Amino acid sequence: MSSGPVLKVTDLSVTFRTEDGPLSAVDRVSLEVGDGEVLAVVGESGCGKSVTAMSLAGLLPRSATVEGSVQLDGVELIGADKRTLRSIRGREVAYIFQEPMSSLNPVFTVGRQIGEVLQVHIGLSRLAARRRAVELLKLVGIPSAERRVDDYPHQLSGGMRQRVMIAMAVACDPKVLIADEPTTALDVTIQAGILDVLRALRERLGTSVVLITHDLGVVADLADRVAVMYAGRVVETADVHELFARPQHPYTSGLLAASPSAGRHAGTHRLNEIPGLVPVLAAQPDACTFADRCPQALDICTAKQPVLEPGGHQVACWNPVREPVEV
Numbered sequence: 001m002s003s004g005p006v007l008k009v010t011d012l013s014v015t016f017r018t019e020d021g022p023l024s025a026v027d028r029v030s031l032e033v034g035d036g037e038v039l040a041v042v043g044e045s046g047c048g049k050s051v052t053a054m055s056l057a058g059l060l061p062r063s064a065t066v067e068g069s070v071q072l073d074g075v076e077l078i079g080a081d082k083r084t085l086r087s088i089r090g091r092e093v094a095y096i097f098q099e100p101m102s103s104l105n106p107v108f109t110v111g112r113q114i115g116e117v118l119q120v121h122i123g124l125s126r127l128a129a130r131r132r133a134v135e136l137l138k139l140v141g142i143p144s145a146e147r148r149v150d151d152y153p154h155q156l157s158g159g160m161r162q163r164v165m166i167a168m169a170v171a172c173d174p175k176v177l178i179a180d181e182p183t184t185a186l187d188v189t190i191q192a193g194i195l196d197v198l199r200a201l202r203e204r205l206g207t208s209v210v211l212i213t214h215d216l217g218v219v220a221d222l223a224d225r226v227a228v229m230y231a232g233r234v235v236e237t238a239d240v241h242e243l244f245a246r247p248q249h250p251y252t253s254g255l256l257a258a259s260p261s262a263g264r265h266a267g268t269h270r271l272n273e274i275p276g277l278v279p280v281l282a283a284q285p286d287a288c289t290f291a292d293r294c295p296q297a298l299d300i301c302t303a304k305q306p307v308l309e310p311g312g313h314q315v316a317c318w319n320p321v322r323e324p325v326e327v
Ligand SMILES: Nc1ncnc2c1ncn2[C@@H]1O[C@H](COP(=O)(O)OP(=O)(O)O)[C@@H](O)[C@H]1O
Pocket: 016, 018, 023, 024, 025, 043, 044, 045, 046, 047, 048, 049, 050, 051, 052, 061, 063
């Protein structure tokens, strides 16, 4: 087994062709996810979390230009041929979307949909695939799985549908599971159950997880490490305990400030609102993108873009926060 990261993203940039010209959505993002590790990616809406995640799974539309490197167990995915991508997508890198209904087919039973993944990717027979589908439904905590396997998506509640999506995602024992706000569309009471499923899967299957969320409770509950994104860039990354105790980027510190008990109750703590808007990236290539909103900006902040320095706790900032915050 390799000792390096399972997923290694280096200088990933994504630009969309739009009617108003190119739109830079992700700018030189670097991330690493170790074996069995849960990396949380947090940040306000529009900061590039989903675009980053989709580029890892090869799910971006044709209007996107992707640069940089995404390596899965040392295999380069950016620019890889269709066959390589097809064998990886859904099998070695699986994706759970925010809205399960949009990704389940309404005209097939859930058993058939999970079974198809197994038939296509692993070559199981129809019967074996059905048997395995029942096992997977049990694994994700669906009661009476033997009966539920013949249900159509509309017969299931939102929470149960999300469990089906997770069952489908882990059907082929992926190396990396990407969960993009997996609980955001669900009621708070149901969210906790879904998080329990993710936690159990990670413990039982040892799957590495990239967890996108804006819920700090979820982060503290599940993540080993956190990458904070702002305006298409990673501005800080650290071990989860370190980040909560000693946030160094003024943006992170601002996000955490209004969540005194973040981490104790999943589903109840949202990121703090910070005054101002997330800027358009290309507008200020040689400045810190947070400068307009930053309470501790210096002259250099609008003249030169800060970059992440290597290390365990990385921050891209000319004037980082140094005092620990109360959590
Ligand atoms: N298909 C697309 N075409 C053009 N722009 C897009 C597309 N998808 C996302 N974007 C833009 O990319 C930026 C990042 O979006 P996204 O990754 O979805 O943010 P979030 O952090 O909320 O997941 C946003 O400005 C968004 O409008």
